[in-house]
């Protein structure tokens with residue numbers, strides 16, 4: 001098969017990004033990273049490092065949190081995303097699953113999924129059906145629970161619903177903010193499998209995690225954010241062997257003294 005032209009293989013480029021909350025709090029400084037078409041890139045970092053802030057700057061949701069890009073650029077292919085709104089990002093094919101798996105607790109599973117395509121304008125019913133089939137194939141439990149109130153699902157199921165809702169917008173780049181947070185190990189494993197499958201279907205993923213083990217097992221490339229700045233970057237396999245990453249994020253107390 002011939003390679004698709006570049007405009008159909010867009011990459012996310014974050015270049016020299018500075019973000020402030022209010023006038024005094026600098027949350028990101030000179031952050032640059034790229035998510036190539038079809039890749040999985042992990043962004044690791046401790047609580048407060050600025051991971052969610054970066055995703056917000058990409059998805060156009062920064063302003064909802066009273067933040068602003070004060071320097072730098074976010075581009076997805078040809079489309080400039082910094083300073084735009086969430087609808088612009090979704091239309092460009094970039095969709096975020098926010099932190100804390102916020103589903104509409106009072107609505108049914110089906111209604112939550114229907115809300116996922118909103119903002120895209122009118123879409124052909126066949127397209128909507130196709131997206132819903134994709135979600136139900138990935139998460140059969142959501143098909144079984146279609147009429148159930150979302151607030152009654154388990155934490156893991158709510159995370160699946162939050163991801164499913166994002167997939168309803170047929171993203172080419174999915175932004176995931178700590179999908180494993182607070183889930184039991186078995187469910188973390190299941191979420192990791194699903195991310196792998198979503199990516200195998202052609203959707204690129206920018207994965208924010210504190211669970212470095214999980215993220216590095218999925219990612220091609222990874223970055224470590226520390227207090228608003230990128231500290232380390234490299235192929236995920238290399239980073240998993242780095243002493244600092246092993247000590248700080250992989251729970252290996254011998255990290256620094258380990259064999260080099």
Ligand SMILES: Nc1ncnc2c1ncn2[C@@H]1O[C@H](COP(=O)(O)OP(=O)(O)O)[C@@H](O)[C@H]1O
Pocket residue numbers: 021022025027045046047048049050051052053054065066067
């Ligand atoms: N809405 C906000 N208003 C003010 N400061 C914020 C806001 N959201 C985050 N911050 C601050 O920005 C920094 C980065 O936060 P965040 O991006 O949420 O980090 P992470 O997702 O890595 O835990 C932290 O110091 C945090 O307190």
Ligand SMILES: [Mg+2]
Pocket residue numbers: 051052053099177
């Ligand atoms: Mg966060």
